[in-house]
Amino acid sequence: MDDHAVAVPDPGRRATAFARYVEPEVAVLHRVALTMTGQPADAEDLVQDTLVRAYRAVDRFDGAHPRAWLLTILRNTHRNRARTRIPALLHGDEQATGLLDRGGDARSAEDVVVDARFEGVVADALAALPAAHRTVVQLVDVDGLTYAEAALALGVPRGTVMSRLHRARARIRTRLVAAGLVPRRSRS
CATH class of the missing domain: 1.10.1740.10 (RNA polymerase sigma factor, region 2, helix turn helix motif)
Structure with a gap:
């Protein structure tokens, strides 16, 4: 053979x-x-x-x-x-669970309160994002994928990933500035 x-x-x-x-x-x-x-x-x-x-x-x-x-x-x-598949009818808030769990921290009480507030504002800002923007933030900023890898995973052009990420980050930053947790950028 x-x-x-x-x-x-x-x-x-x-x-x-x-x-x-x-x-x-x-x-x-x-x-x-x-x-x-x-x-x-x-x-x-x-x-x-x-x-x-x-x-x-x-x-x-x-x-x-x-x-x-x-x-x-x-x-x-x-x-x-x-x-x-039939879409899930109920969604828990699993993504927000554990964000504030910092057992064993040796930080000051002020740091813990500021961090908890910061995480709360970020979690709220993420939840308020459109799903497409939230997914891009998760893939790039949390999971560490490159723009090209995220684009491939989502089946969209790389530029779309970059655009969505820019808009999402801007919205999150706006919420953090409004909460007084990050300084405003100077325009000079």
Whole structure:
């Protein structure tokens, strides 16, 4: 039998490619999935489905830009799942939970109050943002994705990510200035 006629993928090469290209990106996939779904259990399921699809397709992956390749699979998997799911009827306030939990701090009482107030204003400002802007802030500022990676995860142009992020940051800063928590920028 001709070596080139073999249609069955080599499991050893598949496992090696998966370990090389996919496994180092699992943490990023999880952070992005959590941003997309808003629920830890849903994020775990989304990542699991993404990993299964990536494992099946890793033989055909050329090795260039594994994070971009995986974020595309994640986005497409999320869209496919969203088409078949009934939207959640109730949303808790899980994102705000734990923001003020600072047990064991050795800071002054004033610092704790200012930090709690700061976090409260930021949480309120984030909640008031349109979903598209809030998602971009989460991906770039919290999850640490680059503009290009966030654009790929959301399926929008890089410029759209930059624009949304600029507007979102400006709105958050306006709220912080109004609360007296950051100084106004001088116009000179």
